Amino acid sequence: MARKKFRLGQSREADDLDGGEYYQRERKVDSKRRQVRAERLATEVEAHDPDAMLRLPDPSQWEHLPLATIRQRHSQWVDLLQGDGSEIRATLAGKLKGVKLVCGDRVYFSNSPIETVEDRLPKAQVVAVLPRRSLLKRGGIDDREPWQLVCANADELWVCAAVTDPPLRPGLLERAYALALDASLDFRIIVTKRDKASPKDTLPELDPLREMGLPIIETSAKNGNGLDEIKALLQGHAVVLIGHSGVGKSTLINAMLPGRSLKTGDISKYGTGRQTTTSACWLQTPYGGVLIDTPGIRTLSVRGLGRELLRQVFPEFPPEWIEDPMAFDPEDEALDIPYPERLLSLQRLWEEMAARNPNQNVYR
Numbered sequence: 342m343a344r345k346k347f348r349l350g351q352s353r354e355a356d357d358l359d360g361g362e363y364y365q366r367e368r369k370v371d372s373k374r375r376q377v378r379a380e381r382l383a384t385e386v387e388a389h390d391p392d393a394m395l396r397l398p399d400p401s402q403w404e405h406l407p408l409a410t411i412r413q414r415h416s417q418w419v420d421l422l423q424g425d426g427s428e429i430r431a432t433l434a435g436k437l438k439g440v441k442l443v444c445g446d447r448v449y450f451s452n453s454p455i456e457t458v459e460d461r462l463p464k465a466q467v468v469a470v471l472p473r474r475s476l477l478k479r480g481g482i483d484d485r486e487p488w489q490l491v492c493a494n495a496d497e498l499w500v501c502a503a504v505t506d507p508p509l510r511p512g513l514l515e516r517a518y519a520l521a522l523d524a525s526l527d528f529r530i531i532v533t534k535r536d537k538a539s540p541k542d543t544l545p546e547l548d549p550l551r552e553m554g555l556p557i558i559e560t561s562a563k564n565g566n567g568l569d570e571i572k573a574l575l576q577g578h579a580v581v582l583i584g585h586s587g588v589g590k591s592t593l594i595n596a597m598l599p600g601r602s603l604k605t606g607d608i609s610k611y612g613t614g615r616q617t618t619t620s621a622c623w624l625q626t627p628y629g630g631v632l633i634d635t636p637g638i639r640t641l642s643v644r645g646l647g648r649e650l651l652r653q654v655f656p657e658f659p660p661e662w663i664e665d666p667m668a669f670d671p672e673d674e675a676l677d678i679p680y681p682e683r684l685l686s687l688q689r690l691w692e693e694m695a696a697r698n699p700n701q702n703v704y705r
């Protein structure tokens with residue numbers, strides 16, 4: 342009797358899987374469990390703990406081991422920066438399964454007892470993570486992945502916005518400010534490519550943020566404008582840089598850290614930036630501080646953040662507007678709003694902060 346062939350990826354005979362009789366042979370208890378699970382997904386949002394992925398195991402039993410900082414996270418291992426400035430590549434211990442490590446985390450590690458054949462392979466193992474002084478995160482895709490972690494133990498968040506190529510988007514700056522408030526980080530706006538605009542261009546898009554008193558530094562990596570001010574602000578601080586692809590984060594870092602030569606990219610034919618940084622990287626500077634370079638982003642989700650942050654992001658609006666901004670029309674001239682686009686942005690963020698899992702139909 343000839344054996345039936347299996348399809349790639351299947352663990353049962355193909356004919357059995359394709360036929361309806363396979364499901365008839367399914368045990369009643371399995372059939373009922375599958376039906377209940379499907380009904381739950383179709384009628385209600387399952388209970389999720391959004392902070393579960395942020396909890397860290399107790400590291401006290403590992404205090405005798407050496408400390409290091411995660412310089413960069415890869416898919417299968419991490420690059421550690423040791424106290425003497427040297428680097429070592431490490432894997433993650435099994436006990437850390439499910440723990441979301443991120444650039445900037447302080448960890449205990451043990452040296453691997455085996456000799457590796459290649460220098461690029463890990464020579465150590467991370468066994469514990471210290472509590473984080475701060476954690477910058479943005480909203481995730483759905484309730485099963487509630488947060489996307491950006492970096493840990495930073496002091497300030499600087500959002501880079503180009504004058505042009507790609508165009509300056511105030512909405513991104515407002516979202517970045519909300520994330521900084523959530524992580525209790527100081528916030529600053531770095532305007533890049535200032536040389537590409539006329540000195541007479543005052544960048545009116547930033548006027549609402551100027552009136553709020555947010556610090557704004559206009560820079561140009563080409564002629565060096567603003568770089569000395571940035572170097573002075575870096576002293577003794579760990580600063581994370583975020584922004585759209587193509588705004589010039591890597592170019593700015595190259596101008597401040599000669600010899601680093603981070604890869605830079607041009608604008609694509611669609612008018613968007615080309616991503617050159619693939620994962621967040623912890624960069625020591627000669628000015629006594631740290632720059633955390635991050636991949637270019639398309640958007641910053643505020644899903645899951647508390648709406649109370651909106652009072653600080655949009656301080657010009659009365660409290661009753663913050664509580665229910667959808668009740669007001671930005672095009673209503675009777676409201677006499679100096680910047681109607683700010684009300685539109687408030688409405689977008691207000692709705693997004695309360696968004697539920699888009700992968701589950703809660704109205705059936």
